Structures are given as C-alpha cells and as structure tokens.
Amino acid sequence: MTELAALLQPDKGQPATTLALVDKAGFETWMKGQPERMRRAAEAQGFKGEGFQIAILPGERDEWSAVLGVADAGKLSPWCLAKAAESLPEGTYRLAAGGPGPAMLGWLLGQYRFDRFREKKEPKGPRILLTDAPARIADAVAEAEATILVRDLVNMPAGDLGPAELQAAVEEVAGRFNARVTVTQGAALDQNYPMIAAVGAAAVPARAPRLIELEWGDTRHPRIAIVGKGVCFDSGGLDIKPSSGMRLMKKDMGGAAHALALAGLVMGANLPVRLHLLIPAVENAVAGAAFRPGDILRSRKGVSVEIGNTDAEGRLILGDALTRAAEEKPELILDYATLTGAARVALGPDLPATFVNDEDLAAALLAAGEAVADPLWRMPLWKPYDELFSSDVADFANASDSAFAGSVTAALFLQKFVPEGTPWAHFDTFAWRPSGKPGRPKGGDALGLRAGWELLRTRYPR
Missing domain, CATH: 3.40.630.10 (Zn peptidases)
Structure with missing residues (x-):
C-alpha cells in the first residue's frame, strides 16, 4: 500500500470522527436540528456554512465531531474536503452522510507538502478518510x-x-x-x-x-x-x-x-x-x-x-x-x-x-x-x-x-x-x-x- 493509499480506507464501521457537510442553503435547517451546545459552539466559531469553514463540535463525553462548510452539499467538488485534510488533527474520519466521491482527491492533495529542502519539516500526522466506495480509491490515488x-x-x-x-x-x-x-x-x-x-x-x-x-x-x-x-x-x-x-x-x-x-x-x-x-x-x-x-x-x-x-x-x-x-x-x-x-x-x-x-x-x-x-x-x-x-x-x-x-x-x-x-x-x-x-x-x-x-x-x- 502506498503512503497516499493509506489515507483512504474502506468504511467497515471502525471508530472515526464524524464530519457533517453543510452549505449556506441548508445552514439554518442544520442549526435548528442541533443540540444547544453544538449551536453555541458553531456560533462561537463563526460558522455559517460557507465554503471551507470548519467548526469543532463537542460530544457527550470526550468525543468531538466537526462540521464543514461546502459550496453544495448535494454535489461535492474535488476540493471541498481539502481544507479539512490540511487542518484537522491526525486521526480517522467519516462523513456523517453519503460518501466523499470526487472529494477524495482533495483529501489526498490537502496533505501535500514540498518540504524536502527544509531543515525543520512541518509535522504532519495522517488524516485518514473512510469511504463507502472502496473501488474508487485506486483511481483517486x-x-x-x-x-x-x-x-x-x-x-x-x-x-x-x-x-x-x-x-x-x-x-x-x-x-x-x-x-x-x-x-x-x-x-x-x-x-x-x-x-x-x-x-x-x-x-x-x-x-x-x-x-x-x-x-x-x-x-x-x-x-x-x-x-x-x-x-x-x-x-x-x-x-x-x-x-x-x-x-x-x-x-x-x-x-x-x-x-x-x-x-x-x-x-x-x-x-x-x-x-x-x-x-x-x-x-x-x-x-x-x-x-x-x-x-x-x-x-x-x-x-x-x-x-x-x-x-x-x-x-x-x-x-x-x-x-x-x-x-x-x-x-x-x-x-x-x-x-x-x-x-x-x-x-x-x-x-x-x-x-x-x-x-x-x-x-x-x-x-x-x-x-x-x-x-x-x-x-x-x-x-x-x-x-x-x-x-x-x-x-x-x-x-x-x-x-x-x-x-x-x-x-x-x-x-x-x-x-x-x-x-x-x-x-x-x-x-x-x-x-x-x-x-x-x-x-x-x-x-x-x-x-x-x-x-x-x-x-x-x-
């Protein structure tokens, strides 16, 4: 398995942090459906469902999830998950609904760095995305x-x-x-x-x-x-x-x-x-x-x-x-x-x-x-x-x-x-x-x- 291929894995129900996708058109409906603690967290982070916005949401205990702003939650672009792949902590993630589709490409390329000439390389742990379409992994990689x-x-x-x-x-x-x-x-x-x-x-x-x-x-x-x-x-x-x-x-x-x-x-x-x-x-x-x-x-x-x-x-x-x-x-x-x-x-x-x-x-x-x-x-x-x-x-x-x-x-x-x-x-x-x-x-x-x-x-x- 190549280093890139390890960043996309089939979803077999393994533990993962959930990523919800929300666009501006669906933002108000999404907000109304969330518990108060999640609404407050999203508001505190200025989340409005705009493209490439990220808000971390608290769970019941130590868990947490995130909500990502995308241009169109019904039609994902190759780049809509790239910001999340760049900035989220090391770990394993899955979308709350549906599969990543073409966004797998941006997930991989969001973790690209050209640092071979730097003495101090930017630390990066792998951000792994689970997918319900494992047959598409090879093409994305x-x-x-x-x-x-x-x-x-x-x-x-x-x-x-x-x-x-x-x-x-x-x-x-x-x-x-x-x-x-x-x-x-x-x-x-x-x-x-x-x-x-x-x-x-x-x-x-x-x-x-x-x-x-x-x-x-x-x-x-x-x-x-x-x-x-x-x-x-x-x-x-x-x-x-x-x-x-x-x-x-x-x-x-x-x-x-x-x-x-x-x-x-x-x-x-x-x-x-x-x-x-x-x-x-x-x-x-x-x-x-x-x-x-x-x-x-x-x-x-x-x-x-x-x-x-x-x-x-x-x-x-x-x-x-x-x-x-x-x-x-x-x-x-x-x-x-x-x-x-x-x-x-x-x-x-x-x-x-x-x-x-x-x-x-x-x-x-x-x-x-x-x-x-x-x-x-x-x-x-x-x-x-x-x-x-x-x-x-x-x-x-x-x-x-x-x-x-x-x-x-x-x-x-x-x-x-x-x-x-x-x-x-x-x-x-x-x-x-x-x-x-x-x-x-x-x-x-x-x-x-x-x-x-x-x-x-x-x-x-x-």
Whole structure:
C-alpha cells in the first residue's frame, strides 16, 4: 500500500470522527436540528456554512465531531474536503452522510507538502478518510500521485533538475511499467533534431540537450503521442529575460511534467493504446555557443526558421518533437507546454489556453475538463495570423514583431509541425499557482492534466 493509499480506507464501521457537510442553503435547517451546545459552539466559531469553514463540535463525553462548510452539499467538488485534510488533527474520519466521491482527491492533495529542502519539516500526522466506495480509491490515488509528480518536478530548483534529472524521472516512471526509453543527444541530436540542439547548445556539458522518448503498449492498439516542453531553465538566451521574468523559470519544464504524469496514468490504468511520450529537454542558457537572433535553424521537418527572439525557444524544441511524433502516424497528439505569458495575460493562472484542430476533439476535451473540475478555455487557431511569422530569408520566423495574440501565434507555429488531418490539442498551461487555495498550495501544480486524462480514459476505455 502506498503512503497516499493509506489515507483512504474502506468504511467497515471502525471508530472515526464524524464530519457533517453543510452549505449556506441548508445552514439554518442544520442549526435548528442541533443540540444547544453544538449551536453555541458553531456560533462561537463563526460558522455559517460557507465554503471551507470548519467548526469543532463537542460530544457527550470526550468525543468531538466537526462540521464543514461546502459550496453544495448535494454535489461535492474535488476540493471541498481539502481544507479539512490540511487542518484537522491526525486521526480517522467519516462523513456523517453519503460518501466523499470526487472529494477524495482533495483529501489526498490537502496533505501535500514540498518540504524536502527544509531543515525543520512541518509535522504532519495522517488524516485518514473512510469511504463507502472502496473501488474508487485506486483511481483517486492515481490522480493524486500524478498531480504530486507534477508539483514535485515543477517545484524542484533548476540547479537540482536539469535535462539529465528529467531523463531520470522518465526512466523511473518507465521502469514501473516496463516501458522502453530512448534518449537522443550529442551528434545524433545535432543531426536529427537541430532545433532542440540549437536551443540547448549554450548549456554546460552536464546539462546537455536531449530528446527523451518513452514507448509502451501493444502494437495492435491505436497509437497516441503525448509531448511535453522540457526547458529546465529559461534565461531567455541572448534575448535575456529581466530578473523578475527569470525568477520562476525553473517551472518552464512544467509541460514535460504534465506529459510524464499523464503517461504514467495511461500506463497505470493499462489503457488499450500504443503510447509514445516525447520530451525535448534543454536549458536555454547564455554562453558563446548560444543561438542568436537572426540565425536560421533547419528543423527536423526540413523547413527553415529564422530566429526573431531567442526567448521564443519552447516552440522550437516542440517543433522537432512534434515532427518526430507525427512520423509514427498517431491517431491523436496532445502537447503540454508553459509556452507563453500571453496566455496568462488573457486567461490568468487557472485556465490553460487550449488550442485544438479538430471540432470533435475540442468538444470532448472541454466536456472532460468540466466533468472533473479541471477547466480549460479554448482559443482560436486563427490562420490569418500566420502572416506574422513571415521571413525574408527563411521559410518562416519563430516570433512576430507584433505584441498581439501571443498565445495564438505560438500555437500556430506548433501547428506547422502537425500533419493536416491528425487530431491535435495544445495546452498552454501555467503549471504554477501564485497563491494558495485549499488542496492547491502556492507553487507548482497540474492544470489541464486531469482534463487530458479524463479525455483519454473515456476515449480508450479498458
């Protein structure tokens, strides 16, 4: 049993502290039904049935229970129990009525801490939740473990997570499922993936660029490709970022973290697919070997790209990776990338800008995100903006001189490397929470991961 699995256990009538769930609509009715001592305790703690409120209620002797405020007691969200999991004492709990359902995820993630670099770690005892649906425990644990993988990788300082360490993370996941990992680097990378090689050329040898590929599954099953941007640190290159813009660039491999976590979910559930995971892993550094504004790069696809800005590097490495993915003729391609600040300006941190070239796939993705409370927002692949990539000396440029529609133009650049007729979705995700919420602390986070997973497990049922 994993550490997370121990936090969810089947309800067999064992001793447990009771948690009542109350929303604002039912608050008055609930209050009227309580003994006077409980009403007084709830009033003293300012409990009004509002979301994430907690009040401790006295029992007959030494026992106690708690009442939790939720948005809708009739339809639990994944996060409605997260605050309780964060703050209640160590112990075993059960809901007063019904089962936790999707709230099991928040119960698990509410107990997440990234404290490996702290000398004094926050003490935490396990908060165990009993459930009347033990068959759902495995799925909740798998989704929580995938989310934690994303958080841990994104939170890791860039000095401790370069391309080699990202490769090791892929190999660790692959080892659990007997998947095959292939790594291309050095002269082979220069020859076969010239844009990946160019972006990572300025890094020191220990952080040399590479393309990491994982393959798994029965060759008789439909092939799918998952691609993730793995820029382990982005200085901006010679078009160097200001210090404020560089501060969070340890998270620029967040797309790779999402892709790896999604691949782990696919393999863990043994979906009937032939999986191809591709992670171009680089550091965009500043040194004499750095690629320059005005350089013309040849791509794996054969088209030439003029460099208008070395800080628009993620699309370059993804272009080579998407070309490689397309060579195997997958029936579906998903890519995750922390690609543009423009997506955050437009949509903020919570909504991944989602670009899809197929209407059926777009509808399925949006429905999947809504079903699991992992929202997406579709953005347009507006073809007239292709003209913004025009170049006098190459087939096209990697960046526009215009400040308009930055996330759209970045997605249009990627689309140039996806064969027409191949369903493809691109998630421009932030992979970061600038402020904390219950179950979702400040720092690295999975945004769009569970939506992608819901799509795949619905499209390819076991």
